[in-house]
Amino acid sequence: MVRTSTATAVVRDDGIVSITIDKGVKQLLPQAQQNLAAVLSLAEGLKTKLIIDMSGALPLDPDVRHFYADAPLSTKFTAVALVVAASPLGRMMGNVYMRVARSPIPMQLFPDVESAAAWLHAKDGHG
Amino acid sequence: MAEKVKTLSFDAARLEMLLAQMAEMAGHPETAAPLPFSGGHDELDAVAYAVNVLLGELRFANEARTRLETRRAEELQAAKESADAANAAKSAFLSYMSHELRTPVAVLVASAELMAKKKLTPSESAEMAERFLRGAHQVLGLVDTVLDLAKIEAGRIDVRAVEFAPQSLVSDTRLSFALPATAKGLALRFEMGELPNLRGDAQRIRQVLFNLVSNAIKYTPAGTITVAIRVASGAAGHTLHVSVSDTGRGIGAGDRERLFQPFERLPDADGISGTGLGLHLSSRLAAALGGGLTLLSSELGKGSRFELAVPVEVANVQRAPASEPRPAEALRGIRILLADDHADIRRLFGELLSMEGATVSTAGDGQAALNMALKDEYDIVLLDVQMPGLSGLEAVEGLRRRGYTKPVLALTANATRDHRAACLERGFSGFIAKPVDIDAFVNAIVHHAAPK
Numbered sequence: 001m002v003r004t005s006t007a008t009a010v011v012r013d014d015g016i017v018s019i020t021i022d023k024g025v026k027q028l029l030p031q032a033q034q035n036l037a038a039v040l041s042l043a044e045g046l047k048t049k050l051i052i053d054m055s056g057a058l059p060l061d062p063d064v065r066h067f068y069a070d071a072p073l074s075t076k077f078t079a080v081a082l083v084v085a086a087s088p089l090g091r092m093m094g095n096v097y098m099r100v101a102r103s104p105i106p107m108q109l110f111p112d113v114e115s116a117a118a119w120l121h122a123k124d125g126h127g
Numbered sequence: 128m129a130e131k132v133k134t135l136s137f138d139a140a141r142l143e144m145l146l147a148q149m150a151e152m153a154g155h156p157e158t159a160a161p162l163p164f165s166g167g168h169d170e171l172d173a174v175a176y177a178v179n180v181l182l183g184e185l186r187f188a189n190e191a192r193t194r195l196e197t198r199r200a201e202e203l204q205a206a207k208e209s210a211d212a213a214n215a216a217k218s219a220f221l222s223y224m225s226h227e228l229r230t231p232v233a234v235l236v237a238s239a240e241l242m243a244k245k246k247l248t249p250s251e252s253a254e255m256a257e258r259f260l261r262g263a264h265q266v267l268g269l270v271d272t273v274l275d276l277a278k279i280e281a282g283r284i285d286v287r288a289v290e291f292a293p294q295s296l297v298s299d300t301r302l303s304f305a306l307p308a309t310a311k312g313l314a315l316r317f318e319m320g321e322l323p324n325l326r327g328d329a330q331r332i333r334q335v336l337f338n339l340v341s342n343a344i345k346y347t348p349a350g351t352i353t354v355a356i357r358v359a360s361g362a363a364g365h366t367l368h369v370s371v372s373d374t375g376r377g378i379g380a381g382d383r384e385r386l387f388q389p390f391e392r393l394p395d396a397d398g399i400s401g402t403g404l405g406l407h408l409s410s411r412l413a414a415a416l417g418g419g420l421t422l423l424s425s426e427l428g429k430g431s432r433f434e435l436a437v438p439v440e441v442a443n444v445q446r447a448p449a450s451e452p453r454p455a456e457a458l459r460g461i462r463i464l465l466a467d468d469h470a471d472i473r474r475l476f477g478e479l480l481s482m483e484g485a486t487v488s489t490a491g492d493g494q495a496a497l498n499m500a501l502k503d504e505y506d507i508v509l510l511d512v513q514m515p516g517l518s519g520l521e522a523v524e525g526l527r528r529r530g531y532t533k534p535v536l537a538l539t540a541n542a543t544r545d546h547r548a549a550c551l552e553r554g555f556s557g558f559i560a561k562p563v564d565i566d567a568f569v570n571a572i573v574h575h576a577a578p579k
Contacts, residue, residue, distance in 0.1 A: 059164075059176055062183035087168035092176050100184075 002038040023056030043076035069101040081116035231265040291329035327439035343373040350374030370434040459484030466496035467511040493517030507576040512539040527554035534575035
């Protein structure tokens with residue numbers, strides 16, 4: 001497990017890396033850099049999948065949004081599931097991130113971690 | 128089938144406020160505040176979020192474009208400044224060269240006019256000839272320096288590694304500078320242990336050494352000039368170290384930084400001849416040879432020590448025997464055909480070769496030379512390569528096609544390796560570079576024309 005100032009990242013029992021953004025905290029560029037470094041370090045030597053739980057996250061500033069969008073997730077992960085708040089705002093935040101990121105790997109929005117993990121398990125090369 | 132319609136309910140006042148703020152944003156996109164959220168995370172919050180993202184992305188893209196434009200403007204400015212500096216340097220160089228050339232050329236013209244107008248006594252003639260020669264050598268030296276600098280700038284300096292004896296650096300320097308040093312009352316000393324033959328660009332090494340010794344003589348009012356030559360061996364190979372020390376004026380600390388810059392001369396150099404290019408050219412040549420030229424030490428009033436260090440290889444050849452001094456009238460009995468389209472060259476070289484005992488006939492173009500060589504008996508033919516009509520290259524080809532077997536030497540100002548090879552391929556027996564060194568010229572004729 002890796003704990004940053006704004007998130008907690010773990011490798012789940014099923015081998016999927018998961019990061020949960022703390023509720024109500026503001027992420028600036030240094031915090032975003034910490035969070036990215038955390039998930040990449042947990043995936044070192046693996047080719048696995050990623051769950052990003054941003055259901056509690058506050059809206060991002062443009063520079064942070066672009067930092068996350070340009071992150072080299074495809075070097076370590078084969079698919080990314082975004083967990084967003086089950087609200088119009090939560091879905092809008094998820095959709096905006098997906099549009100800006102233009103990810104080369106499959107990326108989908110989910111209302112909870114269970115449905116996110118189920119989708120990732122169904123992808124090829126589980127674990 | 129009944130259509131499913133989703134009914135939304137929200138605060139109308141809040142919607143009006145958001146719309147008013149969006150209108151404000153449209154008027155002031157750079158400074159407008161983001162739309163606030165209610166905390167309900169409802170559809171209005173989602174719209175507010177989307178509008179804020181749009182505004183943020185527009186500003187982000189604008190800032191990125193501004194940074195790019197600023198960087199481009201800075202790059203353009205830097206390129207302009209570099210071009211301006213290059214132009215200024217070029218103008219300064221042309222102005223400097225124009226001035227440096229005018230002086231000796233003015234002496235040449237004035238001497239020639241005097242010789243044309245006035246009947247000179249033998250001693251006046253001798254003095255005039257001496258002045259003429261000095262001016263001509265000065266111009267020639269300047270031209271050589273400029274050409275070398277131009278080649279270095281273009282990355283086309285010819286580095287020719289040949290086998291040579293380090294002893295030849297000592298003998299050549301002694302030959303060239305013993306008299307000038309003695310005339311100034313200076314001692315010229317050499318320090319060199321037993322060294323093997325080496326492989327390197329002897330000509331360029333000699334050129335730098337001569338520049339250092341020439342400067343040492345100029346800037347040393349009294350005392351000794353010492354040339355020390357050694358070879359150091361290490362993991363990287365062998366390095367030839369040639370140092371020149373003097374007991375001269377020395378160089379102040381403030382002048383050392385600009386010592387190797389072009390056109391820079393010491394502040395008290397008035398009255399001492401020089402262009403300010405010698406050390407600059409020497410340092411560039413040293414770098415072109417893979418080495419370096421440094422001022423090892425200097426003290427005002429005590430003297431200076433410069434050192435050239437260049438990588439060399441140790442050769443495995445026999446030391447060449449010392450050359451015999453050239454006897455007087457070395458060309459006695461040799462019949463020479465000289466072809467050059469310049470009348471002055473034909474007259475001048477003709478007289479020089481005649482003074483050496485040769486019988487000289489001349490031709491003004493390649494066709495005349497071809498006809499004369501085939502008709503009459505000559506021991507050797509000297510052909511200028513660049514002639515109008517039938518060129519020297521075409522003339523020698525014509526001679527060889529007709530079975531002509533006598534030696535034919537090329538006279539040319541183009542001293543590059545490729546040109547030499549081309550001349551030899553077309554049928555020339557040898558190659559003499561202009562401007563001609565009279566000793567080398569005569570020796571080459573003796574070598575080729577002597578009966579085998």
